[in-house]
Amino acid sequence: MDRLVGKPAPDFKLNAVTGDGNDFIEVKLEDYKNKWLIMFFYPLDFTFVCPTEITGFSKHYEEFKKLDSEILAVSCDSHYSHQAWIKLNPQEGGLGKIDFPIASDLTKDCSEKYGVLIPEEGISLRGLFIIDPEGIIKYSVIHDLNIGRSVDETLRVVKALQSGGLCPIDWQQGDPTL
Secondary structure, three states, rough: OOOOOOOEOOOOEEEOOOOOOOOOEEEEEEHHOOEEEEEEEEOOOOOOHHHHHHHHHHHHHHHHOOOOOOEEEEOOHHHHHHHHHHOOOOOOOOOOOOOEEEEEOOHHHHHOOOEEEEEOOEOOOEEEEOOOOOOOEEEEEEEOOOOOOOHHHHHHHHHHHHOOOOOOOOOOOOEEEE
């Protein structure tokens, strides 16, 4: 697969459910123009690692907003499944209310375009993409199903990208750039 970093993000138009589970919406790449977009793919609703990531990003949503960023979660489940998961009490295996939409890639087209689809399983790997306000992918990480991502690292990378400088290893906001 060709690399995506440094290139325009593949376009998408997906059905989604709002983070409170009350409304179905359509989300498109152009909806995020002039904002930073943290778009992450996860394998399946009603699983074990996925809710830790989704609720973790939601807990830090205001920090991302302060960085002029939006978050979009995507899986190959239907938007109806996403809604049922959000509406189900977390003590019963549900997700509960979150602060961003979850999109449905039921056709698997978006997952394929972003290089995260496992075709033989019909699900996506864990893939995270940071897309700049001009629609260019600036960062991506794709890995195995069993390991959750780090929200703190994602925040650090967004801040580093926004710094405009050369950021050495373990750079943190406020540190000098090179």
